Amino acid sequence: MDVRADERPSAAERWRDIRRNNLLDAASRIFARQGYEAASVEEIAFEAGIGKPTVYRYFPSKEALFEAAFGHALDDLESRLDTAMVLPGGFEQRLVRLVTEIVPTIRTHFGSISPMGEGETSKRRLFRQRRGQVEARLKAAIEAGQARGEARPFEAGLAAKLMIGMVRSGVTADHLSDAQIAQAVVGLALRGLGAPSPAAEAVP
Numbered sequence: 001m002d003v004r005a006d007e008r009p010s011a012a013e014r015w016r017d018i019r020r021n022n023l024l025d026a027a028s029r030i031f032a033r034q035g036y037e038a039a040s041v042e043e044i045a046f047e048a049g050i051g052k053p054t055v056y057r058y059f060p061s062k063e064a065l066f067e068a069a070f071g072h073a074l075d076d077l078e079s080r081l082d083t084a085m086v087l088p089g090g091f092e093q094r095l096v097r098l099v100t101e102i103v104p105t106i107r108t109h110f111g112s113i114s115p116m117g118e119g120e121t122s123k124r125r126l127f128r129q130r131r132g133q134v135e136a137r138l139k140a141a142i143e144a145g146q147a148r149g150e151a152r153p154f155e156a157g158l159a160a161k162l163m164i165g166m167v168r169s170g171v172t173a174d175h176l177s178d179a180q181i182a183q184a185v186v187g188l189a190l191r192g193l194g195a196p197s198p199a200a201e202a203v204p
Contacts, residue, residue: 020058023048027069032108036066067126070109074130077105081137091145092190098138099167100182106164107171107178135160151190163189 026048030039041062045052059065084097109127138160145151163185170181 019048019050019054021072023050023055023058023065024069024072027065028073028108031066031069036062041065070126071130073105073109074126074133077101078133078137081134085137085141091141091148091150092186094141094145095138095186095189096182098141099163099185100179102134102164102167103171103178103181103185106167107181131164135164138163159189 023044027039027044030044030047033039034043039062041055042052044065045055048055055065059068080101081098084101085094087094087097089097135157139156142151142154142156142159146153146156166185166188167181170176170185173181176184
C-alpha cells in the first residue's frame with residue numbers, strides 16, 4: 001500500500017534521523033575507546049561534528065546517550081545476523097558467519113569498559129535484556145543443523161548460551177583476531193577437546 005504524501009517523513013525529519021544515527025555511531029566509537037566514565041559529551045559532539053548543545057537536543061544525559069548508542073549497536077548486530085542466516089553454506093559455515101558477527105560487537109562494547117564503572121552496569125543490563133535475540137539466531141542455526149543431521153542432539157538454546165559465553169571469554173585474548181576467536185569458538189563447540197579416535201586418524 002502506498003504511503004500518503006502527508007505521512008512521508010519530511011526532509012527535516014530525514015535529516016534529523018541521519019544526524020541522530022551519526023551521533024550514535026560517534027558515541028559508540030568514543031565509549032568503546034575510552035570507556036563510559038572517561039568519555040565526555042564534548043568529545044562525542046566533536047567526533048560527530050556537531051556542537052554539545054545539539055547532543056542534548058537528542059539525549060538529556062550522557063547515560064541516555066550511552067544506552068541509545070549500545071542499543072543502536074545491538075540493532076545493527078541483529079540485522080547483520082539476519083543477513084548471515086540466509087546466506088548459502090553448510091552448518092559449520094553458518095555458525096562461523098554468525099559468531100564472526102557477534103565477536104566484534106562484544107569485543108568493542110565490553111573490552112574497554114572499567115569493571116566498576118556505572119556504564120559497565122548499564123551495558124551489562126542492556127545486554128542481558130537483548131542477548132535473547134542474539135541467542136535466538138544461534139539457536140535457530142543449531143536446530144536447522146540438527147534437522148539436517150549435521151549436528152548431534154543437544155539442547156539448542158543451551159548450546160547458544162554457551163557459545164556466547166565462550167565469545168565473551170574469548171575476546172579477552174587480545175592477541176587473537178575476531179576471525180580467529182570465531183573459528184576457535186565454533187571449532188570447540190563442534191569438536192570439543194577430545195582426542196581423535198585411532199580409526200579416524202587411519203583414514204587417508
